[in-house]
Amino acid sequence: MLLYIITLLVGFIIFIISLFSLSKVNSTKKINNKQEKTHFLASEVLDELESSTDKLIEKISSKEVELEGLLGRADNRISELNNLVQKDHDLLKVASDLQLGSNEFSKKDFYKTLNLYTPGEAINKNKSKKSNKELQTNSSTVEFIPKYLEKHQYIVDMYNDGHDFTEIARRAQKGKGEVQLIINLYKQSGDNYVQNRS
Structure with missing residues (x-):
């Protein structure tokens, strides 16, 4: 009987070890699956x-x-x-x-602009390139349109009366440069609308 109990005990231990191993393998598989x-x-x-x-x-x-x-x-x-x-x-x-009426503009830019303009310049260009003396004119012989003279006659009159450009510009409600341009255009026209001052 002792042998029987020992065998039974050994069998039981083996059974528990195998259960433990099996649960360990299953848990390892579960862990691996996870x-x-x-x-x-x-x-x-x-x-x-x-x-x-x-x-x-x-x-x-x-x-x-x-x-x-x-x-x-x-x-x-x-x-x-x-x-x-x-x-x-x-x-x-x-x-x-x-x-x-800035003097700097009047003296530099105004005269530079004025020198670029020549009355009668458009008339001097002969499109047919033939020398037609009747069509060509000198800037000093160009006459201003009478309406233009009438429009600015009061400016020329004030200048001829001895007023300076600033005073004329103030009275005419125009810029000083514009007044100078009008007077110089009349001077260049060659007509005696403007009296030359010394």
Whole structure:
């Protein structure tokens, strides 16, 4: 009987060891299954994240190209506006000089402009390139239109009466440069509308 009890005890111990081993193997399989599932889920999440990242990078790249185009157009418009502002500034300065009768404008720009203009210049150009003495004229022989003379006669009269350009401009409500231009045009016409002063 002792042998029977020992055999039974050894059998029971073997049974418990095998149960323990079997549960350990099952738990290892469960752990491995869980790890495999976790690994599989993690790889799917990583693939999806990589795909989303690629799409996002493509969108950002296209927006970057679009923004660069917009910035280029904005730079061009800014340059155009700066040019327009500069032109407006220059025109305002000229208008201000004319309005205020600036001596600097009067002496430099006015005479430079006046020297570029020659009365009768358009008449001197002969389109047929034939020398037709009847069509050609000298600037000193060009006569002003009587309406023009009548329109500005009061300016010429004030000048002939001895008033200076500033006083004439104030009374005529014109710029000093405009008054000087009118007087000089009459002087260049060769007619005796304007008395020469020393």
